[in-house]
Amino acid sequence: MKRLCRFGMLLLSLCMLPGMAQAADPLPSWNAGASKQAITKFVADVTRKGSPKYVPPAERIAVFDNDGTLWSEQPLYFQFVFMLDQVKAAAPQHPEWKDNPAFKALQANDFAALAQHKKEALELLAAANSGMTVGEYDKTIRDWLASARHPKFNKPYTELVYQPQLELLKYLRAHGFKTYIVSGGTIDFMRPWSEKVYGIPPEQVVGSSQLIKFELRDGKPTLVREPKIDFVDDGPGKPIGIYRNIGRWPMLAFGNSDGDQQMLQTVAGRPGGGLALIVHHDDAEREFAYDRTSHIGKLDKALDQANADGWTVVSMKRDWKRIYPGGK
Amino acid sequence: MKRLCRFGMLLLSLCMLPGMAQAADPLPSWNAGASKQAITKFVADVTRKGSPKYVPPAERIAVFDNDGTLWSEQPLYFQFVFMLDQVKAAAPQHPEWKDNPAFKALQANDFAALAQHKKEALELLAAANSGMTVGEYDKTIRDWLASARHPKFNKPYTELVYQPQLELLKYLRAHGFKTYIVSGGTIDFMRPWSEKVYGIPPEQVVGSSQLIKFELRDGKPTLVREPKIDFVDDGPGKPIGIYRNIGRWPMLAFGNSDGDQQMLQTVAGRPGGGLALIVHHDDAEREFAYDRTSHIGKLDKALDQANADGWTVVSMKRDWKRIYPGGK
Numbered sequence: 001m002k003r004l005c006r007f008g009m010l011l012l013s014l015c016m017l018p019g020m021a022q023a024a025d026p027l028p029s030w031n032a033g034a035s036k037q038a039i040t041k042f043v044a045d046v047t048r049k050g051s052p053k054y055v056p057p058a059e060r061i062a063v064f065d066n067d068g069t070l071w072s073e074q075p076l077y078f079q080f081v082f083m084l085d086q087v088k089a090a091a092p093q094h095p096e097w098k099d100n101p102a103f104k105a106l107q108a109n110d111f112a113a114l115a116q117h118k119k120e121a122l123e124l125l126a127a128a129n130s131g132m133t134v135g136e137y138d139k140t141i142r143d144w145l146a147s148a149r150h151p152k153f154n155k156p157y158t159e160l161v162y163q164p165q166l167e168l169l170k171y172l173r174a175h176g177f178k179t180y181i182v183s184g185g186t187i188d189f190m191r192p193w194s195e196k197v198y199g200i201p202p203e204q205v206v207g208s209s210q211l212i213k214f215e216l217r218d219g220k221p222t223l224v225r226e227p228k229i230d231f232v233d234d235g236p237g238k239p240i241g242i243y244r245n246i247g248r249w250p251m252l253a254f255g256n257s258d259g260d261q262q263m264l265q266t267v268a269g270r271p272g273g274g275l276a277l278i279v280h281h282d283d284a285e286r287e288f289a290y291d292r293t294s295h296i297g298k299l300d301k302a303l304d305q306a307n308a309d310g311w312t313v314v315s316m317k318r319d320w321k322r323i324y325p326g327g328k
Numbered sequence: 329m330k331r332l333c334r335f336g337m338l339l340l341s342l343c344m345l346p347g348m349a350q351a352a353d354p355l356p357s358w359n360a361g362a363s364k365q366a367i368t369k370f371v372a373d374v375t376r377k378g379s380p381k382y383v384p385p386a387e388r389i390a391v392f393d394n395d396g397t398l399w400s401e402q403p404l405y406f407q408f409v410f411m412l413d414q415v416k417a418a419a420p421q422h423p424e425w426k427d428n429p430a431f432k433a434l435q436a437n438d439f440a441a442l443a444q445h446k447k448e449a450l451e452l453l454a455a456a457n458s459g460m461t462v463g464e465y466d467k468t469i470r471d472w473l474a475s476a477r478h479p480k481f482n483k484p485y486t487e488l489v490y491q492p493q494l495e496l497l498k499y500l501r502a503h504g505f506k507t508y509i510v511s512g513g514t515i516d517f518m519r520p521w522s523e524k525v526y527g528i529p530p531e532q533v534v535g536s537s538q539l540i541k542f543e544l545r546d547g548k549p550t551l552v553r554e555p556k557i558d559f560v561d562d563g564p565g566k567p568i569g570i571y572r573n574i575g576r577w578p579m580l581a582f583g584n585s586d587g588d589q590q591m592l593q594t595v596a597g598r599p600g601g602g603l604a605l606i607v608h609h610d611d612a613e614r615e616f617a618y619d620r621t622s623h624i625g626k627l628d629k630a631l632d633q634a635n636a637d638g639w640t641v642v643s644m645k646r647d648w649k650r651i652y653p654g655g656k
Contacts, residue, residue: 058523058529061531134571178531187572187575191575195386201386201576202574202575202576203389203506203573203574203575203576205575209572212568212571212572213564213568214564214565214567214568214590215564216593220597221567221590221593221594221597223567223568223571236541236542236543237542239542239549239551240540240541240542240551243462243540243551244515244537244540244573245531245572245573246530246531247515247519247530247531247533248529248530248531262542262549265544265549266549269548269549
């Protein structure tokens with residue numbers, strides 16, 4: 001029996017030899033060019049045994065921002081659209097909101113003003129859904145995602161994910177990387193669909209979070225949402241979120257805005273080297289075009305540093321053959 | 329070529345058929361009895377396809393307390409011993425400590441009093457190592473672990489891990505479980521050795537944490553420890569830590585003290601069922617004997633609930649053939 005097993009292993013190893021497998025392009029939605037080459041060269045360098053840059057699989061961590069990096073974020077962060085619905089529904093119970101600048105912006109559908117009051121907006125969301133158990137909140141999010149549609153594309157939000165990034169996530173995992181989301185959005189909002197859509201399980205979703213309280217309700221252990229933000233995983237919060245939840249130095253980071261700058265700095269500064277990548281939204285036709293002056297996903301200082309330090313800036317227009325799954 | 333691969337796969341599947349593999353006991357340090365049976369039955373039930381209790385691998389999460397569950401914790405939590413050394417070294421810079429009850433207990437080597445001031449003690453530790461970068465702190469911990477010896481056993485602390493639990497961790501992973509630590513100890517203190525000793529990688533270590541600040545030092549991204557506890561992963565904090573860092577409902581939890589009660593309640597209350605286990609330290613000869621009145625690892629209310637609700641109470645004396653690797 002042992003001999004049979006060994007023979008099976010031998011045959012399998014044979015057909016895994018380089019060159020024997022079909023060499024299909026694992027990144028078909030990426031146009032050939034400097035960006036694609038930077039990725040494939042980096043992955044080849046760190047995964048090839050004997051390479052001076054070789055890194056064992058356990059240490060291969062890749063982190064991705066979500067909004068604007070893995071899925072669209074215009075005209076308003078999708079979580080904020082969800083929030084708008086939740087806050088409007090809860091408003092009658094919160095007369096104190098009338099002077100809150102984020103609430104005023106919400107009511108006026110003034111997305112630009114809303115984006116300028118991100119913190120107040122998060123506080124409104126926190127209050128709107130506080131007192132709910134995490135299970136109830138999870139259901140609220142799932143229900144909303146099932147029915148809500150994007151105003152420009154008239155599609156479920158979870159279909160507005162970038163096909164080239166889905167391929168990249170898969171490609172990295174096939175090369176032993178553990179892929180994480182590290183997002184300013186909240187963990188609750190991303191976890192219900194991150195595994196199905198991105199192949200990223202809940203435990204690899206790092207994000208902002210609300211204060212949670214444990215209590216026994218009729219003897220049943222229950223987690224209840226408190227009306228307070230606990231952690232903002234944005235800007236300087238991202239390297240901290242990575243430290244707290246991952247505890248390893250990521251080797252590859254992909255972002256798209258100034259909120260990703262510190263995460264990108266961290267990865268670029270990794271001893272032994274790291275790959276810092278930025279999605280540049282320059283495709284008004286197929287998606288949106290925005291950067292230095294945008295209220296959503298502003299890319300200004302991080303773009304300067306990318307240019308100065310040689311980070312890889314991925315042009316949607318030039319580097320991506322298609323944007324969305326099944327789309328153009 | 330394709331046919332060759334398929335044939336290899338076929339041979340391999342054949343030799344993985346039940347009964348073909350050598351059926352060595354995967355838990356040799358566990359004596360036969362109700363505890364061992366509860367574990368193996370639970371694992372068989374949830375991993376056997378077609379079983380009404382079957383759970384897919386992605387959802388198989390097992391959580392383990394560390395102090396007193398995976399390694400010893402007497403006469404004082406090992407992290408507190410480390411703290412003692414750190415605090416003593418930093419004391420000259422902190423005259424304000426003289427009225428702190430934990431500091432007074434420390435100076436008097438009064439472990440009982442110290443354990444009663446856990447929060448103040450954690451604050452001292454936070455202050456003692458604040459201002460350090462996380463990298464400097466990591467080195468401090470590694471250096472200490474390399475030289476410190478346990479007062480009773482005269483061994484490095486990382487050798488005072490429980491052999492039956494090492495086997496259990498391995499056994500669970502072999503059955504598709506992801507194994508996590510969920511500990512009142514800090515993430516920094518456990519991560520440097522959890523992978524080597526337990527096979528649990530840093531990203532699967534959930535614990536208490538200190539406030540961390542991101543800053544650029546000479547242009548280099550740096551994480552610096554602030555003199556403030558950020559999160560206490562103990563008691564009701566454990567289900568919260570699980571929610572924040574894992575985001576799935578664990579199926580199996582192993583603890584040993586009242587600080588694990590809420591985590592055990594959570595797992596026992598899992599829809600579909602969960603296995604709650606407690607190490608009962610009743611072996612003064614080979615390790616230590618303590619429970620309801622101990623200042624360290626007090627097991628009182630959780631023991632009552634275990635008895636009332638039918639949680640599995642593992643007796644060190646009766647259930648464990650040996651305690652430490654290579655020991656008796």
